[in-house]
Amino acid sequence: MYSFNNCMVGIIGSGAMGSGIGQIAATAGHQVVYYDTNIPSLDKAKTNLTTTLQKLEEKGKIKSASDVLSLMSFTNDLNALKDCGLVIEAIVEKLEIKKEVFSGVEKIVSESCVLATNTSSLSVTSIASACKKAERVVGLHFFNPAPLMALVEVIPAIQTDTALTQAAYELMKTWGKVPVVAKDTPGFIVNRLARPFYGEALRIFEEGIADMATIDWAMTELGGFKMGPFTLMDFIGHDVNYVVTETVFQSFFYDPRYKPAFAQKRLLEAGWLGRKTGRGFYNYNSTEMPQPNKNETLGLYIVERVVAMLINEAAEALHLNIATAKDLDLSMIKGVNYPKGLLSWCNEWGPAKCLGMLDSLYEEYHEDRYRASVILRKYAKNKELFNV
Numbered sequence: 001m002y003s004f005n006n007c008m009v010g011i012i013g014s015g016a017m018g019s020g021i022g023q024i025a026a027t028a029g030h031q032v033v034y035y036d037t038n039i040p041s042l043d044k045a046k047t048n049l050t051t052t053l054q055k056l057e058e059k060g061k062i063k064s065a066s067d068v069l070s071l072m073s074f075t076n077d078l079n080a081l082k083d084c085g086l087v088i089e090a091i092v093e094k095l096e097i098k099k100e101v102f103s104g105v106e107k108i109v110s111e112s113c114v115l116a117t118n119t120s121s122l123s124v125t126s127i128a129s130a131c132k133k134a135e136r137v138v139g140l141h142f143f144n145p146a147p148l149m150a151l152v153e154v155i156p157a158i159q160t161d162t163a164l165t166q167a168a169y170e171l172m173k174t175w176g177k178v179p180v181v182a183k184d185t186p187g188f189i190v191n192r193l194a195r196p197f198y199g200e201a202l203r204i205f206e207e208g209i210a211d212m213a214t215i216d217w218a219m220t221e222l223g224g225f226k227m228g229p230f231t232l233m234d235f236i237g238h239d240v241n242y243v244v245t246e247t248v249f250q251s252f253f254y255d256p257r258y259k260p261a262f263a264q265k266r267l268l269e270a271g272w273l274g275r276k277t278g279r280g281f282y283n284y285n286s287t288e289m290p291q292p293n294k295n296e297t298l299g300l301y302i303v304e305r306v307v308a309m310l311i312n313e314a315a316e317a318l319h320l321n322i323a324t325a326k327d328l329d330l331s332m333i334k335g336v337n338y339p340k341g342l343l344s345w346c347n348e349w350g351p352a353k354c355l356g357m358l359d360s361l362y363e364e365y366h367e368d369r370y371r372a373s374v375i376l377r378k379y380a381k382n383k384e385l386f387n388v
């Protein structure tokens with residue numbers, strides 16, 4: 001019923017994400033129309049794409065940069081999207097603006113055109129509600145930088161046609177991506193499961209159990225993560241990372257598991273946004289960076305505490321049917337380069353060990369934040385492993 005064969009792809013918003021998503025579509029052979037209200041943004045996208053594609057040609061990753069570029073056009077006229085079979089929106093993360101754009105574009109495209117949103121934190125269902133034919137709307141959540149990150153979360157809204165979810169999933173595979181299907185709930189998979197990586201590290205830091213350099217050292221050297229939480233938050237920028245945390249916290253009706261930290265909020269208030277402003281948790285203008293305390297017992301405690309919280313989040317997502325165990329694991333490996341899937345990690349430890357960690361934290365703090373997922377308790381009791 002849905003076929004995207006050789007269809008024209010429209011990209012709304014030619015910023016960081018939109019330009020990358022269009023690059024993927026054009027490389028897969030689609031004609032791509034970039035639409036943006038901001039002309040300098042279109043010009044910037046065109047220049048950057050030309051450089052990127054030329055570099056890819058030099059490296060032998062694509063045959064011809066000019067062939068791919070010839071499939072692309074750039075416009076500030078929404079009517080240019082009228083012949084598209086698929087339109088992917090990647091504009092500013094504001095619900096009312098996205099709804100306006102969806103309602104506007106639906107008036108221009110054909111009945112059969114599929115409309116997708118790259119939102120990372122809004123409800124796809126809310127966005128779809130702006131359309132008369134809401135069943136044609138689906139979430140396609142790419143990761144930054146889109147051409148390099150394999151994962152795409154395919155998110156059906158409650159109105160989405162089931163056949164469209166499957167077709168979008170298949171299309172992402174033909175574009176060389178690794179798709180997973182996620183329920184339309186806050187943070188989808190990756191932005192939900194990753195919260196404790198920051199949140200629990202911040203808690204350990206705020207309590208003075210360890211300093212940031214020690215936590216970063218433990219999570220990379222002993223935990224096998226590519227970047228420590230404080231380095232990563234500085235890299236992402238606190239304007240983005242803190243806002244995601246706060247949005248997820250509000251969207252989950254203030255569940256204490258997702259509670260933001262003052263240590264990070266203050267950085268945002270100070271304008272210490274991380275690497276891009278030269279200062280965040282770390283001061284990048286200083287010649288002396290803080291050194292970790294390489295105490296292995298402390299390091300292992302940090303890793304086990306953060307990983308137990310991450311596993312708990314994955315287990316709870318499985319329990320609530322956010323995605324399959326396989327997709328939950330795949331998402332963290334392909335979306336944020338985790339060293340292993342969280343449920344596989346749990347299998348390695350044994351659910352009983354993970355449950356023990358969480359129950360002892362709960363015992364110590366008496367905070368709802370540390371409540372173990374019921375599925376973890378069940379698996380531990382039955383000595384079962386997750387089907388990853």
Ligand SMILES: NC(=O)c1ccc[n+]([C@@H]2O[C@H](COP(=O)([O-])OP(=O)(O)OC[C@H]3O[C@@H](n4cnc5c(N)ncnc54)[C@H](O)[C@@H]3O)[C@@H](O)[C@H]2O)c1
Nearest residue numbers: 013014015016017036037038041090091092093119120144
């Ligand atoms: N940056 C990330 O890491 C990331 C990752 C995944 C998803 N996302 C999501 O992708 C979307 C875009 O993010 P981004 O980082 O590319 O933003 P960006 O600021 O780099 O680009 C947004 C573009 O949209 C254009 N725009 C704004 N309003 C418009 C409108 N009404 N009509 C047409 N164009 C309009 C802007 O001119 C700009 O060029 C957001 O929904 C964001 O949540 C971002």
